[in-house]
Amino acid sequence: METSQFTPYALPAIVRIGVIGHRTPRDIAAVANAARQTILKVKDDCIRISPRGGCRFVVLSSLAEGADRILAREALAILSGESGSTGSLCAMLQMSPGRYISDFAAEESRAEFAALLGSAHTTHVNPPAASPR
Secondary structure, three states: OOOOOOOOOOOOEEEEEEOOOOOOOOOHHHHHHHHHHHHHHHHHHHHHHOOOOOEEEEEEEOOOOOHHHHHHHHHHHHHOOOOOEEEEEEEEEOOOHHHHHOOOOOHHHHHHHHHHHHHOOEEEEOOOOOOOO
């Protein structure tokens, strides 16, 4: 039977948001604003199509300096404690946290990385690449 009326889902919608960006964006405020506006729009759309089930967001980030952390911070700020939606952070690291953190020169950057990593619901570390023969 065909119907033209939209029926909202009762199950939660799962939305994954990922980012790859520059380490030193030219305009950090503009990047943060664009991330914030995009997350809010996707959240509103998700709640519209799944009002009874709510929305669960998974933010995928390498937690690198710059755009990756901007998205992680904005998403967690918007999605923590919101009714109708929840959010979690999945850290996608290119190497072990110990090696990764050594790449950040400033103590403030290392502290932010550690804090975001600590707030991650899950962490995935890519295995080292095989050496060429």
